[in-house]
Amino acid sequence: MMERSKYFPVAGAVYLNYAMLGIATVIISQYSNYFEKAWSTNLAGISQVISMVGIARIIVILFAGPASDRFGRKAIAITSCISTLIFFVGLIISPNIIVADITALFFGISQSVADTSCYPILTEAFQEKAPSMMPLVKAAMSLAQIVLPFLIAAFPTAVPLLIIFAVIMVLNAVFFALCKYAPQTIEKIDKKVETKTAANKDNAEPIVKRSIWLDGGPLVFIGFSSCITFYLFMQYIPAFGTNILHLSSSAAGTLLSWYATASLISVFVSSLIVTKVKPITIVLLYTVISVIFLFILVLFPSVMLAKITGLIIGFFAAGGVWQLGLSILTTYFPNAKGRVTSYYSCGAALSYWIGPALCAILITNKPGSVVNAFWLDIIITLMGIAAAALVFARDKMKNKEPAEKLMNMSH
Structure with a gap:
């Protein structure tokens, strides 16, 4: 100590x-x-x-x-x-x-x-x-x-x-x-040990093979879309407050506090939930809840809904979906953790560029046009749900494969 x-x-x-x-x-x-x-x-x-x-x-x-x-x-x-x-x-x-x-x-x-x-x-x-x-x-x-x-x-x-x-x-x-x-450490992978471990696993139980395109691709997109969900909300909720809800600048700024408070709470709550529920299930559920409230806020804008949506996005989008997606990806490809993590991180980096860059095109001189940033948020989050649903479906399918292989071996 x-x-x-x-x-x-x-x-x-x-x-x-x-x-x-x-x-x-x-x-x-x-x-x-x-x-x-x-x-x-x-x-x-x-x-x-x-x-x-x-x-x-x-x-x-x-x-x-x-x-x-x-x-x-x-x-x-x-x-x-x-x-x-x-x-x-x-x-x-x-x-x-x-x-x-x-x-x-x-x-x-x-x-x-x-x-x-x-x-x-x-x-x-x-x-x-x-x-x-x-x-x-x-x-x-x-x-x-x-x-x-x-x-x-x-x-x-x-x-x-x-x-x-x-x-x-x-x-x-x-x-x-x-x-x-x-002391600084740099992780080095011993390919011989890695191969031996894989061989031992083959003797113990069938290995579930993952496709870098069908399994990895959707997860990398989740890394992109999950960041877009909370990043666009975080950047444009103050402007939404002033231009759509007609709040003062200081009052609109406090809308971010609701988001930040919920994201703080979610960091600790999600770490407990993930021990009891599969990560991909949490990713899918959290993303669906986020897009529902974004959609309601755009259709029925009010100060109360802005605060509630801030809590929802903070808790369900910013509190750990990105980290859970990375954890799933590295679990799927344990022998290429560095490579897939770099892909995933690039997806996040792209979100910080593409989201605001598209908003720069969609937002005009009209004050009400800030709502276009939220429509963009909704569209990309819906695409994230589709990616999560694909991962969820393939996860269920892949989990059945080892059992089927064992049954075939017994015959």
Whole structure:
């Protein structure tokens, strides 16, 4: 215990880093009215800036993992802090949408390098307790997003709050530099052991073979669609509140707190449910519930429904569907975990680009056009349900195969 306690400070730095990433994810949409004036643009322009984050994530995620292994967790974690710092400062000084686009790229860089440094920091420092430490990353992000609307109410202008956040990132970079780290480990797969294990399994019970296209493909799409479901809601619910529900900017911003609160609760509840219910069943059920409430909100918009839908999307979409999909995928392809995880992560990165990029086209100068972002959310979520239904059906079919093979062998 004493050996592990010396790594608590670096764990604190990781959680603070993700709390600030949670804030950075929604800071532009929360201050959209301010940035529209500052950059002489509209909501479609804001969507364009947000989409640049996804572009950077897609590019950098391909190199961030190897960089973390080669240059060390500390250097890459500090890089994440510096990139987020540039993002916050860039938002302050950006005079137009072009500079804002460039600024957003740094946040995309920060997200990718954070994932490939901070998660390994936790797993290496707390090997036995990693399953209980990892959900706290999502909890830190949700807590920050709960608090943010109240901070925005206290700071109607973005600049003072951005300065505070920039200072926090400087301090956290220094904190990362001073902390102790566990020895870095790089997982290597021994193909001989892997083959031997597979052979032993063949003697014990038939192996269920999975198709990378029919099983893996739909799961990678779920990685994309599940992120779209909560990401578009999170980015556009403030604008929905002001333009459709005619709330003040501060009141519309608090709608995000309902979402963030539910996502925080779901992190812990879903971890208990998954021990009793098959993950693909949870993915399918959660996604269906999410799309139902999105559909109701668009057809019958009201403040109460916006709050309820925020709770629903936070709990059923943002609280673990993406992680469950990844867990199913790596279970299906245990000998290619790294490869399929990279595919799955690319699906998520694409969602952060494609969703806002499409919204930039669908949203016009008319205030009511923000509802198009929610229709897009509904359509892609419905496609996610179809993908989950396919995985669910194939899972049931594949689970019957070993029993049938054993019966045939007995004859």
